[in-house]
Amino acid sequence: MIEIKLVVNEKPYTLNVEPSERLIDALRNRLGLLGTKEGCGEGECGACTIIMDGKTVNSCLVLAAQANGSVLTTIEGVGNRRSPHPVQKAFVEVGAVQCGFCTPGMVLSAKNLLDKNSHPSETEIGIAMSGNLCRCTGYDKILRAVKIAAEEGKQ
């Protein structure tokens, strides 16, 4: 077992993890943060996207031990029912959620884009969201929601 220290959604944790343990498993099984979804488990679909030290990562491709000393944001750290993040608000408003399995990863990719670039172009939005696969929505309303969230951020 390896001892790691990390900050998840602004709370510090010390965990004992297996050397081969993936970050997604540490988040889901040790911390009970079930909002992070495992889709393909091979870094293609983006359902397990989280923000690690300001960058989006596929948490299925990161070892928990590699996250030692990192600051992480999962979907549980982004808004809540009473006070949703502008991206979440826009997703609800335009109807960008169908089955919802890709949604946590989509929201985190969009949030990270807007944190870094509050005035993204349509192409920049497309590129930022292209690592997250969605089979239901056709991306149309998701991309529109990110655009709306970006516009609201400008005001």
Next chain:
Amino acid sequence: MKKRGIGLGCSWYGTGYGNGFPDVSSAFVEIHDDGSATVLTGAVDVGQGSNSIFAQIVAEELGLEAQDICVYSGDTDATPDSGTTAATRQTYNTGNAVLKAVRQAKSSLLVYAAREFSCPTPEGIELKEGYIGVKGDPSRRVPLADLVFQARLRGERFISAESSTARSTPVDPETGQGAPYWPYSFGCQSAEVEVDTETGVVQVLKVVAVHDVGKALNPTQVEGQIAGGVTQGIGYALLEELELDEGKIKNPAFSSYLIPTALDVPNIEAFFVEDAESTGPFGAKGLGEPAMLPTVAAIINAIDDAVGVRITSIPATPEKILKALAEKNGEVNR
């Protein structure tokens, strides 16, 4: 060189299992003494939004809001079978079962209310904005919750169980004639593409999709299903190739079986035509599968329009397009 073209595709598609296969949906409904209602149905909402549709149907019928309706679905321990979430059938088939069920529960409520309001017939009672009372007389109405509460104290319950069977007859095996499906959905889509003649890569620039949905019970969901269908159609036309080797899938991963990403989707303009289907719940019929069908034909036709080659097997991969272009140019040079 990059060349652009426009193509058109049309589709018609039968709702339900078809060909005489028993296509049955069922629902239980209870109207409660807090002014809410519960629907139990086996229909599974996989994200297409059937639970919202059933809540809307019940709310519409009882003069309530959709959020007043609890839809409990997809539990084989507790809900009556409503078949699979497939064949573009849940809004139409289970929607019909839910509508029949809520109308049955409502009919006993109306009989009770007519007695309470000394109204000569149940037809004189209406449910509106959470109230129940005599039609056209706002002074003679009470909150639905109060009436159902009073009724409960007297031992009355407003509970129903109903099922709905779709119309379908098997086709004659000799002649192929018959009426396998009812109803049919119709759609038409137009695609603009850009074909790179050097690489064979096709980029879809725009898709305009128009679908006949009977009645759009939830327009946001209709738009979402059209955009989702178009995107699956783009994958079907250009990317998605299931490779089999002696019945085993050779590419069971997103790294080898490619589906569209946010960068592959064009601007999608979705429109719907509302031509009420008399046998559907409030005129609605199915849209799930039909939305992806015309896309393929529209894209293949657009490729033909752009570079003059006819692709006859999908997906239209860059390799196939380059081969077709080389064959065409060979013919021209000869």
